Amino acid sequence: GAAAVYLETWHSDIEEFLELRDNTGEDARRTHNLNLAHWVPDEFMRRVNADAEWSLFSPADVPELVDLWGEEFDAAYRKAEEQGLARKTIPARDLYGRMMRTLAQTGNGWMTFKDAANRTANQTALPGHTVHSSNLCTEILEVTDDGETAVCNLGSVNLGAFVDTATGDIDWARLDATVRTAVTFLDRVVDINFYPTEQAGRSNAKWRPVGLGAMGLQDVFFKLRLPFDSPEARELSTRIAERVMLAAYEASADLAERSGPLPAWEKTRTAQGVLHPDHYGVELTWPERWAALRDRIAVSGLRNSLLLAIAPTATIASIAGVYECIEPQVSNLFKRETLSGEFLQVNSYLVAELKKLGVWDARTREALRDANGSVQGFAWIPEDVRALYRTAWEIPQRGLIDMAAARTPFLDQSQSLNLFLETPTIGKLSSMYAYAWKSGLKTTYYLRSRPATRIARAAQATVPVQQPAPEDAVACSLENPESCEACQ
Numbered sequence: 263g264a265a266a267v268y269l270e271t272w273h274s275d276i277e278e279f280l281e282l283r284d285n286t287g288e289d290a291r292r293t294h295n296l297n298l299a300h301w302v303p304d305e306f307m308r309r310v311n312a313d314a315e316w317s318l319f320s321p322a323d324v325p326e327l328v329d330l331w332g333e334e335f336d337a338a339y340r341k342a343e344e345q346g347l348a349r350k351t352i353p354a355r356d357l358y359g360r361m362m363r364t365l366a367q368t369g370n371g372w373m374t375f376k377d378a379a380n381r382t383a384n385q386t387a388l389p390g391h392t393v394h395s396s397n398l399c400t401e402i403l404e405v406t407d408d409g410e411t412a413v414c415n416l417g418s419v420n421l422g423a424f425v426d427t428a429t430g431d432i433d434w435a436r437l438d439a440t441v442r443t444a445v446t447f448l449d450r451v452v453d454i455n456f457y458p459t460e461q462a463g464r465s466n467a468k469w470r471p472v473g474l475g476a477m478g479l480q481d482v483f484f485k486l487r488l489p490f491d492s493p494e495a496r497e498l499s500t501r502i503a504e505r506v507m508l509a510a511y512e513a514s515a516d517l518a519e520r521s522g523p524l525p526a527w528e529k530t531r532t533a534q535g536v537l538h539p540d541h542y543g544v545e546l547t548w549p550e551r552w553a554a555l556r557d558r559i560a561v562s563g564l565r566n567s568l569l570l571a572i573a574p575t576a577t578i579a580s581i582a583g584v585y586e587c588i589e590p591q592v593s594n595l596f597k598r599e600t601l602s603g604e605f606l607q608v609n610s611y612l613v614a615e616l617k618k619l620g621v622w623d624a625r626t627r628e629a630l631r632d633a634n635g636s637v638q639g640f641a642w643i644p645e646d647v648r649a650l651y652r653t654a655w656e657i658p659q660r661g662l663i664d665m666a667a668a669r670t671p672f673l674d675q676s677q678s679l680n681l682f683l684e685t686p687t688i689g690k691l692s693s694m695y696a697y698a699w700k701s702g703l704k705t706t707y708y709l710r711s712r713p714a715t716r717i718a719r720a721a722q723a724t725v726p727v728q729q730p731a732p733e734d735a736v737a738c739s740l741e742n743p744e745s746c747e748a749c750q
Contacts (some may be wrong), residue, residue, distance in 0.1 A: 266297035268395035274349040282522040283368040299372040309354035317348035331380040374705040382541040399749040400705040401571040411593040415451040422481030432727040435549035445513035448472035470524040470572040473571030477585035491661030503669035514564040523563030542671035571675035573749040591636030654682040667701035678705040684712040695712040
């Protein structure tokens with residue numbers, strides 16, 4: 263099994279918390295297999311920006327802070343400071359820097375944002391109902407309290423299966439039908455699932471949340487020849503997210519008309535006429551269908567309080583033979599381990615492309631192996647092909663954050679968003695996560711840094727030198743050998 267622990271940034275144990283995954287120090291004070299995450303309020307990020315002081319409190323002195331967010335949290339936090347309740351005061355940037363150092367060294371200490379999660383929580387906005395944390399993979403955002411343990415039933419749609427290469431578009435009608443089927447099945451799981459505790463079963467029956475996600479987005483971009491960080495790719499990704507949400511909500515409305523709305527329907531924000539995209543004021547691609555959906559919801563409600571969450575899909579994507587969730591490829595060359603031994607697997611889209619160009623030969627294969635799966639230094643391959651087959655290490659992370667932010671209005675929970683830096687520094691990470699916060703992301707997941715592992719050459723063949731790679735070109739590695747916790 264696996265577990266994740268979330269701690270609010272004002273907690274007086276935060277400094278010791280940051281040391282839990284360290285490889286040095288007293289082992290009795292280390293938890294090498296426990297995943298760590300920060301539940302960060304906006305007030306902390308504002309003080310980091312302002313280079314202000316940050317106060318640490320014992321929850322015994324300020325028990326109300328756990329259940330507060332937004333302006334109420336800000337007021338209570340400042341009042342506690344004025345009352346002299348702080349156990350310690352430190353520069354906010356010093357603490358933020360230590361958080362970034364932990365991320366750089368361990369990939370852990372995930373940055374998740376309390377106010378963004380609660381401000382847009384459509385499950386409910388009633389006093390006393392607070393999202394206190396995310397889950398192991400940072401895609402679930404549900405309210406919890408002593409009597410309710412949040413659980414969610416997950417499923418994912420293989421987006422790569424809906425590309426119509428003849429038209430260069432998505433088969434939207436077939437995607438709609440698949441999403442409706444998936445939501446119907448996931449809703450049924452709520453009733454027939456096994457719950458290990460009474461609190462978990464009670465919560466799931468009351469709110470009936472499901473988390474429909476996606477995998478194979480990179481496959482979509484390969485098939486349509488869209489570089490991952492291109493404006494066209496971001497626009498298509500957003501449209502797909504909107505369409506999946508629209509079809510999922512329509513399916514939940516169908517179920518509500520047939521079986522009635524969820525038991526806690528009147529407590530949801532949706533019951534007050536607020537749909538999740540309304541929090542962001544975005545322009546909708548299918549306004550007529552959204553308007554019709556609103557009318558139906560006003561009459562019959564929804565069967566589920568929450569419907570969308572993008573899980574990592576590390577396991578099921580491998581089974582389906584597609585790329586994980588909404589991530590770019592990590593390499594064009596992978597090492598696979600089976601009962602028969604280890605073997606190398608090459609990006610099939612790249613192979614097909616190079617065969618068409620007449621350059622899939624021994625020279626290219628050896629060069630690909632030498633470059634650890636990167637084609638950026640291959641002068642004999644056209645520039646547009648090199649751009650299309652960049653890896654996660656070679657794509658500006660701002661592009662990944664922008665794409666994630668653009669789909670956020672159409673995710674009523676969240677998304678497992680890994681970020682990739684070959685050689686992370688405190689400065690780079692500080693800017694990157696501040697940008698993620700300002701972009702309105704609710705959560706982030708692992709920070710992936712490039713491992714030292716390299717693909718061993720199977721033969722000592724000599725590769726002709728075509729052109730030296732630029733000094734700043736980022737060569738991709740094997741898939742990160744660190745075990746990635748995955749919800750699917």
